[in-house]
Amino acid sequence: MTKTNTEMMKKIRDDILDLKESPLYEYRVKNHYFPVLGEGNHNADIVFIGEAPGEKEALTGRPFCGPAGRILDELLEGIGLDRQDVYISNVVKDRPPNNRDPLPAEIELYSPFLYRQLEVLKPKVIAALGRFSTKYILEKFGLPEATQTITQLHGKVIDVKVPWGKAKIIPLYHPAVALYSGGSKKVLVEDFKVIAKFGKKG
Secondary structure, eight states: OOOOOOHHHHHHHHHHTTOOSSSTTTHHTTTTOOOOOEOTTTTEEEEEESOOHHHHHHHTSSSSHHHHHHHHHHHHHTTTTTTSEEEEEEESOSSSSSGGOOHHHHHHHHHHHHHHHHHHHSSSSSEEEHHHHHHHHHHTTOGGGGGSHHHHHTTOOEEEEETEEEEEEEEEEEEEGTOOOOOHHHHHHHHHHHHHHSSOOO
């Protein structure tokens, strides 16, 4: 019998729960954190990928549930979407200490789980939130834009051939930037209008 997307996602979650080789595993256990697999529609056409969970996310096991998440919700609402229409995840599934940037070794360890999620979801649009997720996705698919910065790329639509067909990658600033800069929020609002062109969900 063919496994459903939800069953395949649960298997990925279980593998991450047992990821004792992760340098972040002990930190997770010591602080009673959860890994953050992702949340949303398991048949979504649009997937949002952040960088790594913050403390609130690690305490709840939910992605983007803190201040940056509120910005993301506003941005989604602005284009007529909500979390039930899309899927939201991160490259790194456990919280790095003190909300520091994920290290290259951590991205290398956790990113195959994200790729497994993408193979399950087969999205038509991959919206990369921030420089780490943008760099990972562009490098993963061997795109020349990987050498460019998020400042150069934000709001652009990049066509890509993927194992499940064709998809579009849309680099975006991380919603957290809008917490510190009103100008950045205006840019995000405009960039999210690009996503609105590609429909709602599967």
